[in-house]
Amino acid sequence: xxxxxxxxxxxKTPSKLEIxxxxxxxxxxxxxxxxxxxxxxxIENQIIEILGKASKIEVSLANVKYIDTTGLEALxxxxxxxxxxxxxxxxxxxNEKIERLLVKSNLLTVESVNE
Numbered sequence: 001x002x003x004x005x006x007x008x009x010x011x012k013t014p015s016k017l018e019i020x021x022x023x024x025x026x027x028x029x030x031x032x033x034x035x036x037x038x039x040x041x042x043i044e045n046q047i048i049e050i051l052g053k054a055s056k057i058e059v060s061l062a063n064v065k066y067i068d069t070t071g072l073e074a075l076x077x078x079x080x081x082x083x084x085x086x087x088x089x090x091x092x093x094x095n096e097k098i099e100r101l102l103v104k105s106n107l108l109t110v111e112s113v114n115e
Contacts, residue, residue: 015031017029017031017043017046018030022050022054023054024055025056026054026055026057026058027051027053029050029058029059030060030062030063031063033065034064035067035068035071035075036068036071037068037069037071040071040073041074043074047089048078051078054087055086055087055088056087056088057087059089059091060092061098062093064094064095067098067101072105075091076105076107091108094108
């Protein structure tokens with residue numbers, strides 16, 4: 001009930017994951033909604049499952065409206081997990097607000113934003 005009320009009060013739609021393309025080399029996924037404490041673990045687990053099948057994952061954040069600290073931590077853990085396996089996760093298409101947040105949290109560097 002708390003998560004539902006929180007979502008309504010702050011107009012945060014829980015994130016959902018859509019697989020756009022998937023093969024052994026790359027998986028392209030899109031996140032939709034908000035990545036926050038209520039759904040970060042679920043999204044993280046879904047991406048970990050995909051990481052087991054592909055060597056690279058491109059995560060489109062074009063439709064992500066909000067990310068909280070828990071969501072940022074989940075992304076950081078995913079990127080570390082991928083690196084430890086010799087794989088990579090790329091974050092793409094973030095809006096300006098999300099991009100600034102990712103740079104501030106060191107998940108993106110200024111160089112990678114400009115690429």
